Amino acid sequence: MAKVNKNIIKIKTPPIDYFNNLLKYKSSSDISQISFGHGIPMHTPVDYHQFKNSILLEPNSYKYTEIKGYYEIRKFISEKIDLKTSFDVNPDNFIITSGANSALFKSLFLHLEEGDEVIIPSPVYFNHVMAIEMIGGVVVEINSNPTNGFQLDTEKIINKINSKTKALIINSPNNPTGAIYDMNDIKKLSQICKKQNLMLILDYTYDDFVYDADYNPLAEFSDLENLIIVGSFSKTFGITGLRLGYICASSHLMDNLSKIQDTISICAPAISQNILLELIKDPNNAIRKNHLSASNSRIKLINELKKSEYLNWQITNGAFYAFVELKNIHDSWKFCENLISNQSILLLPGSIFGDEWNSYVRIAFGSVTPDEVEEGIFRINKYIADTT
Numbered sequence: 001m002a003k004v005n006k007n008i009i010k011i012k013t014p015p016i017d018y019f020n021n022l023l024k025y026k027s028s029s030d031i032s033q034i035s036f037g038h039g040i041p042m043h044t045p046v047d048y049h050q051f052k053n054s055i056l057l058e059p060n061s062y063k064y065t066e067i068k069g070y071y072e073i074r075k076f077i078s079e080k081i082d083l084k085t086s087f088d089v090n091p092d093n094f095i096i097t098s099g100a101n102s103a104l105f106k107s108l109f110l111h112l113e114e115g116d117e118v119i120i121p122s123p124v125y126f127n128h129v130m131a132i133e134m135i136g137g138v139v140v141e142i143n144s145n146p147t148n149g150f151q152l153d154t155e156k157i158i159n160k161i162n163s164k165t166k167a168l169i170i171n172s173p174n175n176p177t178g179a180i181y182d183m184n185d186i187k188k189l190s191q192i193c194k195k196q197n198l199m200l201i202l203d204y205t206y207d208d209f210v211y212d213a214d215y216n217p218l219a220e221f222s223d224l225e226n227l228i229i230v231g232s233f234s235k236t237f238g239i240t241g242l243r244l245g246y247i248c249a250s251s252h253l254m255d256n257l258s259k260i261q262d263t264i265s266i267c268a269p270a271i272s273q274n275i276l277l278e279l280i281k282d283p284n285n286a287i288r289k290n291h292l293s294a295s296n297s298r299i300k301l302i303n304e305l306k307k308s309e310y311l312n313w314q315i316t317n318g319a320f321y322a323f324v325e326l327k328n329i330h331d332s333w334k335f336c337e338n339l340i341s342n343q344s345i346l347l348l349p350g351s352i353f354g355d356e357w358n359s360y361v362r363i364a365f366g367s368v369t370p371d372e373v374e375e376g377i378f379r380i381n382k383y384i385a386d387t388t
């Protein structure tokens with residue numbers, strides 16, 4: 001048998017399908033299923049947009065686009081980002097990719113050589129870890145602080161920088177904690193990256209999901225020399241299945257990035273880009289609707305978790321995740337499996353976001369109603385009370 005690359009073999013299999021399938025096939029049939037597992041917003045375009053164009057009948061929906069993606073989409077996203085930065089960005093700083101995951105992989109692939117270190121705050125978004133390891137890089141995880149809502153430990157991050165360090169990945173608003181990192185800390189890190197000539201990759205997938213705060217981490221950067229922004233259209237527009245994201249980078253990187261994009265995907269799917277072209281005619285529609293539903297479920301979650309004897313959430317203000325401590329439980333994987341089979345409720349175990357977080361679970365509230373939040377937290381509390 002031909003040998004598989006050793007970097008791929010050592011990577012853990014993504015856990016999402018395993019837990020989704022448990023809910024689908026192994027949950028209790030007596031009660032309704034509630035999924036707090038999926039990192040998706042409530043509304044797809046079916047809920048908020050009336051398509052006038054017949055995208056299915058357009059021949060260009062079935063053809064390659066320019067490697068960088070449609071100019072109109074790059075213009076849209078460049079104007080959105082430009083409003084937040086003190087420096088100028090334009091459509092030539094952008095490549096439309098098949099999702100933010102692909103954008104992140106391509107950005108890392110551009111920079112990393114075997115053995116290079118990448119620092120990431122933990123809890124980690126596991127696809128970041130997978131991408132680094134797949135390319136042959138070394139992940140350096142630095143724990144965030146659970147007692148202050150998982151803010152960054154900048155001191156520790158800075159102390160870990162050495163001659164092998166190539167990049168830092170900062171994901172804010174964060175998956176899985178929902179933290180929006182303090183802008184002073186972002187500033188410190190942006191300055192250190194500049195000084196030491198490291199790349200800071202900002203995963204900005206949840207930029208439109210911030211609650212009760214005025215938040216703009218991009219204000220802390222002076223240019224794109226040591227910054228790559230990777231972002232997504234998935235969450236804002238409720239189009240996770242269309243696979244659209246972007247890379248925003250300095251124009252001098254574009255030629256090399258295009259080589260990677262062309263080799264891996266040629267371009268982002270044309271039919272998806274055609275759909276997005278329609279949606280960006282009225283972007284606020286989607287943003288408002290998805291933000292409002294996540295916000296309502298978050299308010300309900302805050303109230304329900306405040307009352308819980310068994311669950312502890314240091315409230316965070318971004319994305320649509322709560323990273324919640326299970327007060328007396330230290331095997332989050334087993335807990336989540338049992339919760340599915342007994343209560344038909346899907347949470348993701350904290351351990352998949354780093355070994356340290358085995359007493360935590362991630363509650364995704366983007367696609368559940370406030371009533372489901374109430375019912376779900378009731379069942380979780382009852383299950384813990386009955387079994388511990």
Ligand SMILES: Cc1ncc(COP(=O)(O)O)c(C=O)c1O
Nearest residue numbers: 039099100101175205232234245
């Ligand atoms: C932090 C983070 N980055 C990237 C992604 C992937 O987004 P996309 O659907 O654009 O690939 C996700 C999806 O959950 C995410 O949470």
